[in-house]
Every structure is written in structure tokens, then in C-alpha cells.
Amino acid sequence: MHVAVFADIEGSVGIWRMRQCRWGTAEWQYGRHCLTEDVNHVVQGAFEGGADKVTIKDTHETGFNxxxxxxxKRARYIGGHYATPTFFGNIADYDLVLYVAIHAASGTENAFFPHTHYGIFSKVTVNGKPVCEMDLYGAYxxxxxxxxxxxxxxDTAVNQALxxxxxxxxxxxxxxxDTYTSKENSPDYLRRTRETLKTTAAEAVKQGNDMKPLQLKGPFHIEAVFRKKALADRFNTWDLDQNGAVVSWRADNMIEGFNKLNLLTFFPKKIYKIRRPLLFFSRQVYRFKSSYLAPKANPEDAVLK
Ligand SMILES: [Zn+2]
Structure with missing residues (x-):
């Protein structure tokens, strides 16, 4: 079984504030350490559960975290974003995805760094129902x-995903x-929770045959609500239906629906034709920057182990 470990960052063990998720900051450098621990535990669990092959797909912001x-070292690593064959690169060979460190949907109250797909949206709905990233990515x-x-x-992110x-x-x-800054309790919490990531990932892989590809019945009416009308004006270069800050489109299936969301988010009409070389170039730049020009980590008061 070929298992893919997809990594966001907001839901990592050890992360408690937004700056730890912001690309290029010293706090993010600490956040990267947290995420790497999570991913390694899940990879370990995947192999223990019976995976023959594991691929890590880094997805947050630039895609290099x-x-x-x-x-x-047993897992292959893929960073950055793609236009083809899918937004996540070549996924044809994956049998199962384990999604690490997710966050709640845009607009979720009392949630940590809630957003859906990208910070410009205050809400994304499918056939009138607000969705989280696991609805969209899961169906895609x-x-x-x-x-x-x-x-x-x-908890809120996990509940929405489930x-x-x-x-x-x-x-x-x-x-x-407090969970991460207590000299007394944090080491135990880190150890226990990371261990649980490993054992739960192993269980998911063992029961891989019970996991279902999410298939929602189309057609879909998708609405992306921008935080401001000015943002919608700027991003809607594709002349999708727009009413103030709300841009909407119809799609027969979620592949089409999500591809349009990506046109709206990442591929303005002007650059559409050169999106592949542009993404190729940006992957090299971000890979280089995140490897060689990263700041020294600032864990603030976190207990590291
Ligand atoms: Zn993220």
C-alpha cells in the first residue's frame, strides 16, 4: 500500500499561535520542528500499519515547511504546489492519505487560525453548506x-473533518x-500525543480497506465569500458570477469545482498559460529559501521534548 502523508501545520502538536505558522518567521522555524515531529510519527505509524511506500506532501503556504x-529517510518528500496533473501533484499512485495538522473552516468561532483554502475567503459553501478543507480536498x-x-x-477542526x-x-x-510551556506537564503531553499520532496512523493504514474515497453527488453550486469586495474584484479575473464579495460557479463534480477555486485563488488569467513554469520556478526558490535562508528557531517558552 502506498500511503501519502499530507501536511498542513496549524494543527501540529506544539503550535499554539499564528506566528508559528507564518512562513519565514523565527517562530515558524520552531513550528517546522513541531510539524516534522508529527509527520515522522505518522510516517512511522504508516509503516508499522503495513504501508510499503510512504510519500510526504507538504501543503501549507509555500508548501515547504x-x-x-x-x-x-524511508519516505519520499514532495514540497510546493502544482497545476497538473492535480493541485497536489501526481496522486495517481496513492492508496490512502493521512492528513496531519489540519485547522478549522473559515468563520469557525473560537478556533485556531480558521480558514478554508486561503486566507482571502471568509467562507466557502457547496450547495449552500459551509465547508472545511477536508470537504473540499477530501472530495477532490x-x-x-x-x-x-x-x-x-x-477538536473543532477534527469534528468538522469527521x-x-x-x-x-x-x-x-x-x-x-500552557500545554506547551509547562516544564512539569509538557514533556509528557508531547510524548503521549506524538505516540498517539503514530498508533492512530498505524490503525488507519491497517484498516485502509475500510476507508472510502469521499464522493459527493453533483452538480455543485460553489460560493467563495471574500473578506472584502475589493479582494473579489482583484481575484476574479475569470469573470465568474460575482455579487459584491461573493463569487460563485457551477461544477458537475468536485474536480471541476476545486480547479475553478484554484483559478480564482492562484492563477489569474494573465499568468494562466505560464502557470507550470512559474510554479516550477517558485518551488525551486521556496525549497532553497526554506533550506538555506531560514532564520534561527525561536521556540519562545516552549518545552521542546
Ligand atoms: Zn495551513
Whole structure:
């Protein structure tokens, strides 16, 4: 079985504030350490559960967050974003996705860094229902035949994901500063929770045949609500239907629906034709920057182990 470990960052064990997720900051450099620990535990669990092959797909912001030299050497690493064959690169060979360190949907109250797909949206709905990233990515992967069988992150994020993917195994992760800064309790919490990431990932892989590709019945009416009308004006270069800050489109299936969301988000009409070389170039730049020009980590008061 070929297992892919998809990595976001907000839901990592050890992360409690936004700056730890912001590309290029010293606090993010600490966040990368946290994420790398999570990913390694999930990779370990995947192999223990019976995976023959594991691929790590880094997805947050630029797509280069994991500390590559510290990753489990048995897994292949893919950073950055793609236009083809899918947004996540070549996924044809994946049997199961384990999604690490997720966050809640845009607009979720009392959630840590809630957003759906990109910070410019205050809400994304499908046929009138607000969705989280696991609805969108889960259905996109699902229509490619790939199930999501594991999620980790804060409780609200996990609950939203499980509504979309009720078969998935899950691990709830604290977003409280105190959890990670107590000399007395933090080491135990880190050890226990990372261990749980490993054992739960192993369970998900063992039960891989019970995991279902998420397939929602189309057609879909998708609405992306921008935080401001000016943002919608700027990003809607494709003349999709627009009413103030709301841009909407119809799609027969989620592959089409998600591709349009990506046109709106990342590929303005002007650059569409050169999107592949542009993404290729930006992958090299971000890989280089995150490897050689990263700041020294600032863990603030976090207990590291
Ligand atoms: Zn993220």
C-alpha cells in the first residue's frame, strides 16, 4: 500500500499561535520542528500499519515547511504546489492519505487560525453548506479514487473533518499555550500525543480497506465569500458570477469545482498559460529559501521534548 502523508501545520502538536505558522518567521522555524515531529510519527505509524511506500506532501503556504533533512529517510518528500496533473501533484499512485495538522473552516468561532483554502475567503459553501478543507480536498482526492483515512488537529477542526469523513481515524491536539510551556506537564503531553499520532496512523493504514474515497453527488453550486469586495474584484479575473464579495460557479463534480477555486485563488488569467513554469520556478526558490535562508528557531517558552 502506498500511503501519502499530507501536511498542513496549524494543527501540529506544539503550535499554539499564528506566528508559528507564518512562513519565514523565527517562530515558524520552531513550528517546522513541531510539524516534522508529527509527520515522522505518522510516517512511522504508516509503516508499522503495513504501508510499503510512504510519500510526504507538504501543503501549507509555500508548501515547504517540514525540515527535510530531519524527515524519516524511508519516505519520499514532495514540497510546493502544482497545476497538473492535480493541485497536489501526481496522486495517481496513492492508496490512502493521512492528513496531519489540519485547522478549522473559515468563520469557525473560537478556533485556531480558521480558514478554508486561503486566507482571502471568509467562507466557502457547496450547495449552500459551509465547508472545511477536508470537504473540499477530501472530495477532490475522493474523485481521484483516493480516501482520506486520518486527521489530526484541534477538536473543532477534527469534528468538522469527521462530519465529511466519518470513517477516518483522528487525533485531537491542544492549541493552548500552557500545554506547551509547562516544564512539569509538557514533556509528557508531547510524548503521549506524538505516540498517539503514530498508533492512530498505524490503525488507519491497517484498516485502509475500510476507508472510502469521499464522493459527493453533483452538480455543485460553489460560493467563495471574500473578506472584502475589493479582494473579489482583484481575484476574479475569470469573470465568474460575482455579487459584491461573493463569487460563485457551477461544477458537475468536485474536480471541476476545486480547479475553478484554484483559478480564482492562484492563477489569474494573465499568468494562466505560464502557470507550470512559474510554479516550477517558485518551488525551486521556496525549497532553497526554506533550506538555506531560514532564520534561527525561536521556540519562545516552549518545552521542546
Ligand atoms: Zn495551513
Amino acid at each position: 517540514c525540515l527535510i533533512p530531519k524527515l524519516d 482526492l475522493g474523485e481521484h479514487g483516493v480516501p482520506v483515512g486520518f486527521v489530526s488537529g484541534e 462530519e465529511a469523513l466519518p470513517w477516518a481515524k483522528s487525533v485531537v491536539v491542544s492549541k493552548e499555550r
